[in-house]
Amino acid sequence: MCSASLAQTPDLTALEQTAHKRHAEWESQAKSLEERLARILPCDTRSSAAIAEVRALSDARLAALNDYMRAASAKAFAETAAARNLLSAEERRAVEASRERADAGQEQTAVDIQSDGLLQSINQRSSLQEPQKLLEQIAALIRQRTAESERQADVAEKTIPILRDLVAKFEARDAALQNESAAFEAERTRWSGYYSARQSRAQTECSITQIGAPGPGPARQPAKSPAKASGKAKQ
Amino acid sequence: MRSSRWLFAGIWICSAAGLMGQTSREAYRQDYDAWREVHGNLERDAGSGGATLIPQVDRAAARVAAFGTNRAAYAKAAAQTAAQQRQILQAGTTRLSPDLAPPALAALVTGELQTVTKTITRFAEDRDRGIQQLRQSLERERDALAALNEAIQARQKAVTTTTAAGTALEQVRIRAAEMIGSETSALSQNSVQLEKETAAWAAYYEGLAKAIQLANAPPPPRVEVTTVAPRNDNGPGIPRARYVGAWTYPVSNGVFHGAQPEFVDLVVHDTNGHADGTLFARFKLSGTATDPLVRFDFQGDFAAAPLQRFPLMSSEGTAGTIELIPGPAFNLLEVNFVADPRQGKINVGNFILVKK
Numbered sequence: 001m002c003s004a005s006l007a008q009t010p011d012l013t014a015l016e017q018t019a020h021k022r023h024a025e026w027e028s029q030a031k032s033l034e035e036r037l038a039r040i041l042p043c044d045t046r047s048s049a050a051i052a053e054v055r056a057l058s059d060a061r062l063a064a065l066n067d068y069m070r071a072a073s074a075k076a077f078a079e080t081a082a083a084r085n086l087l088s089a090e091e092r093r094a095v096e097a098s099r100e101r102a103d104a105g106q107e108q109t110a111v112d113i114q115s116d117g118l119l120q121s122i123n124q125r126s127s128l129q130e131p132q133k134l135l136e137q138i139a140a141l142i143r144q145r146t147a148e149s150e151r152q153a154d155v156a157e158k159t160i161p162i163l164r165d166l167v168a169k170f171e172a173r174d175a176a177l178q179n180e181s182a183a184f185e186a187e188r189t190r191w192s193g194y195y196s197a198r199q200s201r202a203q204t205e206c207s208i209t210q211i212g213a214p215g216p217g218p219a220r221q222p223a224k225s226p227a228k229a230s231g232k233a234k235q
Numbered sequence: 236m237r238s239s240r241w242l243f244a245g246i247w248i249c250s251a252a253g254l255m256g257q258t259s260r261e262a263y264r265q266d267y268d269a270w271r272e273v274h275g276n277l278e279r280d281a282g283s284g285g286a287t288l289i290p291q292v293d294r295a296a297a298r299v300a301a302f303g304t305n306r307a308a309y310a311k312a313a314a315q316t317a318a319q320q321r322q323i324l325q326a327g328t329t330r331l332s333p334d335l336a337p338p339a340l341a342a343l344v345t346g347e348l349q350t351v352t353k354t355i356t357r358f359a360e361d362r363d364r365g366i367q368q369l370r371q372s373l374e375r376e377r378d379a380l381a382a383l384n385e386a387i388q389a390r391q392k393a394v395t396t397t398t399a400a401g402t403a404l405e406q407v408r409i410r411a412a413e414m415i416g417s418e419t420s421a422l423s424q425n426s427v428q429l430e431k432e433t434a435a436w437a438a439y440y441e442g443l444a445k446a447i448q449l450a451n452a453p454p455p456p457r458v459e460v461t462t463v464a465p466r467n468d469n470g471p472g473i474p475r476a477r478y479v480g481a482w483t484y485p486v487s488n489g490v491f492h493g494a495q496p497e498f499v500d501l502v503v504h505d506t507n508g509h510a511d512g513t514l515f516a517r518f519k520l521s522g523t524a525t526d527p528l529v530r531f532d533f534q535g536d537f538a539a540a541p542l543q544r545f546p547l548m549s550s551e552g553t554a555g556t557i558e559l560i561p562g563p564a565f566n567l568l569e570v571n572f573v574a575d576p577r578q579g580k581i582n583v584g585n586f587i588l589v590k591k
Contacts, residue, residue: 012329019335031343034350065335076329089320090415096260096313103264110271114278121282127446128281134439141432148421148428155418162411169404173328176397180331183390190383194344197372197379204372208365 012075015068022064026057042205051202055195062188069184073177080170087163094156101153104146111139263305270298281447288447296440303433308492311426311571315493315583318419318576319522324412325576326523330401333394341387348380423573430542473541477561479505482568482588484516491586494518497527501570501588503559508537510545514557514572518581525579531572533557553577566590 033054040047115135122128274295280288351373358370484499496518503512511534517527531553535545543559555574562569567587574582 016332016335019332023335027339027343034347068335069331072329072331079323079328082323086320086323089317093313093317099260103267107267114274117276117278118281121278121280124282125446125450127449128443131281131439131442131446134435134442138432138435138439141428141435145425145428145432148425152418152421152425155414159411159414159418162407162414166404166407166411169400169407170328173397173400173404176393176400177331180390180393180397183386183393184336187383187386187390190379190386194376194379194383197376201369201372201376204369208368 010071012068012071015064015071019061019064019068022057022061026054026061029054029057037202041211042202042209043211047202047206048199051195051199055192055199058191058195062191065184066188069181073174073181076177077174080167080174083163083167083170087160087167090156090159090163094153094160097149097153097156101146101149104142104149108139108142108146111135111142115139260309263302263309266298266302266305270295270302273298277443281443284447286448289444292440292444292447296437296444299436299440300433303429303436307426307429307433310422310429311585312492314419314422314425315585317422318573318583319493321415321419322523322576324408324415326578328401328404328408330405331394331397333398336387336390336394338391341384341391344380344384344387348377348384351377351380427542434541473561475505475537478510478537478543478559478568479503481591482570483591484586485589489586491584493583493585494521494524494581496584496586499570499586499588501568505537510535510537510543512545514547514570516584518584523579524581526581529572529581529584531555531557531574547572547574549574549580551577551580553580553582555582562587 033050036050037047040050115132118128118132118135122132273291275291277288277291277295355370355373355377358366358373361367361370480503482499482501482503484496489496496516499514499516501512501514503510511532513532514530516529518524518529520527529549531547531549533545533547537543541561545557545559547555547557549555553574555572558569558571560569560571561567566589568590569585569587571585572583574580576582
């Protein structure tokens with residue numbers, strides 16, 4: 001199941017490239033926004049359109065980033081599930097290795113008993129010497145396997161703590177990813193709030209000045225020109 | 236005698252074929268118990284017993300062959316499963332790109348915040364109603380920018396934590412991969428060792444039967460049976476025709492363990508005792524594999540043993556080992572290959588081929 005999830009994960013590289021592209025598109029417009037607005041009359045429709053355009057680019061950037069983070073997180077969580085499965089499997093294998101060690105010991109004892117019996121029978125029948133040699137060879141093979149079983153069981157026992165640590169690290173990584181996703185979502189909301197506030201300011205600038213509004217002409221002459229004042233302050 | 240041996244061998248060949256993918260520890264331990272029970276005190280009895288012991292020797296030989304083969308199959312399956320499960324340790328873990336929200340972004344917001352704050356300060360004393368409205372609007376924008384700035388800082392802190400967690404994870408993964416990697420090779424050798432023991436037991440019982448017969452004059456006519464082992468002819472006298480030629484995976488009822496073949500073409504040549512061959516196969520995808528195709532060449536000298544093992548080199552340059560094992564019938568060949576793991580590639584396979 002975990003493998004299937006891994007296989008179905010979207011192409012992270014492509015999502016990352018898209019996120020980079022959307023970021024660059026937004027950044028180029030966002031950096032020059034205030035400079036462009038300073039040259040547009042407050043009620044000029046281009047003023048509102050410029051802010052809306054940068055906001056749309058910002059939304060697209062954040063959406064691409066969100067897609068990338070979701071896909072990366074899904075892949076990461078699948079890895080963690082696979083690591084947990086591996087730990088369970090290795091724990092079972094460690095138990096199995098321990099049983100193998102016991103089995104090998106039991107088989108060795110059985111062959112030793114066979115060998116003793118055959119040695120006694122050789123006194124009665126010399127023709128049994130040849131099978132005795134073969135039995136010795138088998139005993140040697142079993143001794144070799146017993147030693148290897150011992151070694152594998154030891155290694156299996158030592159491996160389990162490392163894999164437990166690995167799973168813990170996977171889980172810590174996942175928790176960090178979840179925190180990062182939450183932080184990203186919070187930031188995304190703040191960007192939206194900022195562009196709303198910026199658009200609101202542009203409307204205020206227009207309503208108090210009525211400069212550049214379409215129609216028969218300016219409704220009133222402003223006492224001061226706050227839009228230009230605020231624009232100059234930003235230069 | 237001969238017929239009873241072949242009967243025993245036949246029974247367990249069928250069992251072994253059926254169990255190839257489902258052998259369990261419990262099953263082979265039952266085989267072990269059955270073997271020990273049948274074996275009894277053969278060695279002690281061999282000192283004084285007559286030809287009546289021979290059927291018991293044959294039964295014990297059949298039982299140990301069943302036990303040995305099932306256990307080797309289990310060990311092989313366990314090694315292959317372990318190799319597949321451990322592949323996740325070979326690939327690097329997923330890490331988020333840290334430069335998707337660069338520091339310049341925070342600088343942009345900070346700059347805007349400073350500008351808006353300065354403008355608010357500039358209009359602080361102005362009593363003009365329009366200016367006051369604008370100042371209030373600017374204050375809302377400043378608050379939004381301040382909240383955004385705070386959110387950016389919180390996210391950057393979260394990114395730093397994720398990066399550190401990813402680095403710590405990678406360090407442990409590499410350590411685990413190094414430790415377990417060598418053990419995966421050792422596990423794959425277990426079945427080889429068990430197959431050696433099985434062959435040795437077959438030879439032992441054969442020798443024991445001979446010795447008992449020799450001691451009982453006149454010796455009963457005895458037909459030599461080369462083996463009770465299930466899937467090969469035991470010993471160096473196996474004709475090379477059991478390996479050489481063109482082999483294919485059967486269209487239906489194919490026997491395999493692990494990755495399921497869709498088709499397999501194997502060609503083995505013999506030049507004065509030197510083997511060379513090519514295997515080309517397509518598997519059903521499962522696990523982490525993304526490439527269904529496997530192609531490799533192999534060569535080496537034929538050994539004086541039933542199991543032929545040759546080094547292989549895949550078309551991508553991956554090294555490994557292939558084993559050719561004569562099957563229970565003349566036109567069957569078991570193939571077992573293991574290559575170094577590569578991401579997305581199938582690196583282990585075990586199946587029985589039919590001669591074309």
